[in-house]
Amino acid sequence: MSAQKLFFAGSGGQGIILMGQMVTYAAMFEDKQTTYYPSYGPEMRGGTANCTVIVSDSEVSSPLIYDADCLVAMNLPSLLKFEKMVKPGGTLLVNSSIVARKTERGDIRVFEVPTIEIARELGSPKSANMVMLGAAVRATGVVRQETIERVMREKAFTGKKAETIPANIKAFEYFKV
């Protein structure tokens, strides 16, 4: 792997920023070069949210991307706006729980992930984004799955949130090899 460019998009409150930051932390833990850049603006819960994560073996050049190795589309507007970004042969993960539309791209790998149904089935409906993160990490191999679990324990869910770790690991591991 030289560099992997990931783009996470959805609406505010879906855990977009968290997913991106967790991959970035994991990349750092694995001693890779990494840059995370979020969209910013007058945004709020329910508004749009997206972020770019680059993971590389060498120094990261542009922190902004025009094409992506992997797009995670958590809602319909994100799919419509960003599906053209995915490189031919790249990976698209769609939150099929709320996105009924099929992508028009025939030159990429597509995974439709019913994140909400899976999270409900696991008894932790709030962990839908961790189900998606598990699918994205599995599909891309951008970082190791156990590194994400370390990120959960050491960075993402500390203090009071630590009690959510078992449920989040379960959700994340749904697609574990």
Add this chain to the structure above:
Amino acid sequence: MSGQRAGEKVLLKGNEAFAEAAIRGGLRFYFGYPITPQSEIPEYMSRELPRRGGVFLQAESELGAINMAYGAGAAGGAVFISSSSPGIALMQEGMSFLCSAEVPLVALNVSRGGPGIGGIQPGQADYFQATRGGGNGDYRIPVFAPASIQEAIDLIYEAAGLAETWRNPVMIFADGIMGQMMEPVVLPEQRPFIESVEIRRRKPWAISGYGDDDSRRNIVKSLRMQPDELEAHVEYLFEKYARAEKELTRVETRDIDDADIVLVAYGTVARIAREAADILAGRGIKAGLIRPVSLWPFPYAAFDGIGPRTKVVISAELSMGQMLDDVKIGVGKRLPARLIHRTGGMIPTSLEIADSAEKIYREAVQ
């Protein structure tokens, strides 16, 4: 982050990293007013400085902040201020005063699109403001433009020392992208804050009151009513600036001795340009890169390293050809200097820069 050990790798958002670097650099006083895209800095300072022995004060405006910085700095305090473009504009009068009065200061601009109140997305259109100055009179401010969060930390930390050595404001010019992005970094050791009782000894010029041991009385001022006295003072300042031009010029160059074109870019745009150079290499065009790290003093001499193969030099910037003026001075009449730009908060992709550069190159070799 305050508990983070020096030398340990941590993931930090740009704005938090800038603030932590300033504290670790020994900058004990922060005066500011919130403005996007750098409001995390006053937020961080309001939390961290009071509990670490420093002072955070939210000013009523940027005008208030720069004049608090003038006062605290004149009294020997090590001061850090930050803002974004329109806020930095409001501070320009103060910058001129601090330069004349030789008061140290580290100032950070996390710049956004202008003119006017503009927008909140990243920009570099404060290049003239930073390098030519928006205040009155003859003065200069060293300006450093980092391209990564780590480089920003290192430059802010170093700037704390430079401001004292040169007794002048030093500016860090970052853009909104750098304020918001996160990268793994290593933080430096905490430099101890200077205690009030040490100021008289460490900064003999500062307004520190009468000492027990002597009756030295300092005046820090910018008013000089006698024109011959003022002229002599300005001449003295410019002897200092002439030394700064020799000692503070910083630049990074890549493959400029044997390039078809040379791209000139700073800050985040330099990273995008570096990727554009890789794209151009795939199209058979060799693109070199000059990345000014110091915007003033500008690294004019680096342009002498451009080899005979080069056909055109291109300034890539988030402004309408502000750095281009300096590029033209650096290139002289040897080569044509052209511009690739976006502005208003728009950022070019590496592909966009590569396409524009290729077009300019094809025109140049016709």
